Amino acid sequence: MPDILEMVSVGAEEFRSGPMPVSPVSPKLWQQAAGDLARGQLTLLGLWADRGSVRMALFNSTTGKVGVLRTNARRGAFPSVGALHAPAQRLERSVQDLYGHVPEGATDARPWLDHGAWEVSHPLGKAEKAGETASYDFLPVEGESLHQVAVGPVHAGVIEPGHFRFTVQGETVVRLEQRFGYTHKGTDSLMTNAPVERGAKLAGRTSGDSTVAYAWAFAQAVEAALGATVPVRALWLRALMAELERLANHLGDIGAICNDAAFAMMLAQCSVLRERVLRACDGSFGHRMMRDCVTPGGVARDLDGTGRQMLLDLVADIRGTFPSLVALYDQTASLLDRTTGTGIVTPALAARFGAGGFVGRASGRDFDARRDLPYAPYDQLRFEVPCHAEGDVNARILIRMAEVEQSLSLITQILRQLPEGDLLAELPVAGEPREGLGLVEGFRGDILIFVSLDAKGRLANCHMRDPSWFQWPLLEAAIEGNIIADFPLCNKSFNCSYSGQDR
Amino acid sequence: MLEGLLRRPLTESAPKVADEDIAQLGKLFEDTLYRHLGRSLSIRMVDAGSCNGCEMEVNALSNPYYDLERFGLHFVASPRHADVLMVSGPVTRNMVEALKRTHDAMPEPKWVVAIGDCARDGGCFAGSYAVAGGVEAVLKVDLHISGCPPNPIQLLQGLQALVHQSAMDGEVA
Numbered sequence A: 001m002p003d004i005l006e007m008v009s010v011g012a013e014e015f016r017s018g019p020m021p022v023s024p025v026s027p028k029l030w031q032q033a034a035g036d037l038a039r040g041q042l043t044l045l046g047l048w049a050d051r052g053s054v055r056m057a058l059f060n061s062t063t064g065k066v067g068v069l070r071t072n073a074r075r076g077a078f079p080s081v082g083a084l085h086a087p088a089q090r091l092e093r094s095v096q097d098l099y100g101h102v103p104e105g106a107t108d109a110r111p112w113l114d115h116g117a118w119e120v121s122h123p124l125g126k127a128e129k130a131g132e133t134a135s136y137d138f139l140p141v142e143g144e145s146l147h148q149v150a151v152g153p154v155h156a157g158v159i160e161p162g163h164f165r166f167t168v169q170g171e172t173v174v175r176l177e178q179r180f181g182y183t184h185k186g187t188d189s190l191m192t193n194a195p196v197e198r199g200a201k202l203a204g205r206t207s208g209d210s211t212v213a214y215a216w217a218f219a220q221a222v223e224a225a226l227g228a229t230v231p232v233r234a235l236w237l238r239a240l241m242a243e244l245e246r247l248a249n250h251l252g253d254i255g256a257i258c259n260d261a262a263f264a265m266m267l268a269q270c271s272v273l274r275e276r277v278l279r280a281c282d283g284s285f286g287h288r289m290m291r292d293c294v295t296p297g298g299v300a301r302d303l304d305g306t307g308r309q310m311l312l313d314l315v316a317d318i319r320g321t322f323p324s325l326v327a328l329y330d331q332t333a334s335l336l337d338r339t340t341g342t343g344i345v346t347p348a349l350a351a352r353f354g355a356g357g358f359v360g361r362a363s364g365r366d367f368d369a370r371r372d373l374p375y376a377p378y379d380q381l382r383f384e385v386p387c388h389a390e391g392d393v394n395a396r397i398l399i400r401m402a403e404v405e406q407s408l409s410l411i412t413q414i415l416r417q418l419p420e421g422d423l424l425a426e427l428p429v430a431g432e433p434r435e436g437l438g439l440v441e442g443f444r445g446d447i448l449i450f451v452s453l454d455a456k457g458r459l460a461n462c463h464m465r466d467p468s469w470f471q472w473p474l475l476e477a478a479i480e481g482n483i484i485a486d487f488p489l490c491n492k493s494f495n496c497s498y499s500g501q502d503r
Numbered sequence B: 001m002l003e004g005l006l007r008r009p010l011t012e013s014a015p016k017v018a019d020e021d022i023a024q025l026g027k028l029f030e031d032t033l034y035r036h037l038g039r040s041l042s043i044r045m046v047d048a049g050s051c052n053g054c055e056m057e058v059n060a061l062s063n064p065y066y067d068l069e070r071f072g073l074h075f076v077a078s079p080r081h082a083d084v085l086m087v088s089g090p091v092t093r094n095m096v097e098a099l100k101r102t103h104d105a106m107p108e109p110k111w112v113v114a115i116g117d118c119a120r121d122g123g124c125f126a127g128s129y130a131v132a133g134g135v136e137a138v139l140k141v142d143l144h145i146s147g148c149p150p151n152p153i154q155l156l157q158g159l160q161a162l163v164h165q166s167a168m169d170g171e172v173a
């Protein structure tokens, strides 16, 4: 019998330069893969569906190889992966909501994205008029002197909508249960049969704070599917924009986390730096968030001499100010008291969920797609990937502070070595159905995008997996045993995307 | 630890940049808002399904560059304290009810400001089974501020226009 581990054998150089091979597997082998995941031999990168089948993307951290498996949804069902491996549960619940494929043996059969407000059920499968909707059952809790606190979907601050159900004993949280899907926009359905240009626009609007990383991952997937060659200058400019995006988000969030620990001064200082990054992006690329600047085939904006100087000045400015903010953080005992030992994610849990980004790296999961599944131009740049094992709010802040420095260094290197040349190459014609995988390290973690193109080069299917899918569940674990008043602090230290998850 | 308690912060205070656009807006607010609305306007923000890009720029309004509060504008946590409901995003079907309820909870008089291209008509998400449309599909909109996302200056200009308009209409006596 073929071995799953042998199917997870595609190296980065292969899937980054050509179509992604997909291995069709029997339900039995599919289940075997679920077992490998549960045993920790593989990491789940994503699980999604089309009308007739379900797929999952897997990563072998020992060999650094990836693989995509597909199994037919026979009579509308497939063996549940989530039954053995919890990180797949919400993805499977979404597959069932959108396509109607039933994960057989699943322990949690509740809907995830479908709140009963769509007028259709299984909109991407055999869409039917929606029937009566049952009310959503939160998990039962039993015990002495417990009470529940329900928060959201509309929150007090200027943030995205989502629902949090806390079960508390006194001040201590004994369980948090999340409910999302409020910002579900049906993006997958809008992608279906769309030309890639429209797909790129939608991808860049999946999680607005990661617009560059999403647009890049989408472009990668399309370019790989078509075997397109992208001009070198465009690749370097993409990396420049991606690092600016990382910088802006890290700066903003470091300030915001400290603010949630009642240290408002850090917020003021960091938000000034963040604003300067956004203005420099506006000055050099024509948009504060560089929206629609990365496009399949290359980039839509060039960097001129003025823009270059603006960015050099920006780096010098932040280099001059940021170290004193780091020192301030390090020396403010009242702040460290709040962040240290709060909201712990254990390394075992981070590894099991394949948590990306600073959430994973603060809990010992030493993974960064830029280094471990390399893509140009990062293979030609020098950078370090910071990693801690403590897994608390403090560790997540320290990782992000270190990454600010790394991004500054990367921006400098890119500005020094930026090659001349074209910005955009025409995409080759498909001629036959093609599939491609894109994987980009956004500020929040690795974003996976898988596209299926039809013979005309239009999108037959597009799946976008935000890093938040594998981070949100860890927040439920991290808050347990903490006081409810520390929730905003813990939540901000994760800063998961609602829209990226809900899509 | 003692050192941490006793030492003065290392950093200088954040600079207030005299941005021409911002200064001009401040003057406009002074002329209308201060005269007509008793110097303050409370805003309740609801993300009705946005990509979060609009929220990022709304949050930027509070940074020291724009410092929204000095114009007498501030964000409030409860709709019961709000004069203005600011809404971003295409309104997803999953958010229709929460949006309506938030609006219902606000006291009169109240205004609705839709921000971003999505909030006008659903933007690039229009036509999906999961999207009800722009904010107008659910609530009467008093002002729309376009952009994807609108930048902080555009947001301030929009709010200024709203204050001016309502003062002109004599709705706020």
Ligand code: SF4
Residues within 6 Å of the ligand: A205, A208, B049, B050, B051, B052, B053, B054, B088, B089, B090, B115, B116, B117, B118, B119, B123, B147, B148, B149, B150
């Ligand atoms: S207008 Fe643009 S930034 Fe705002 S929610 Fe829509 S896509 Fe996002």
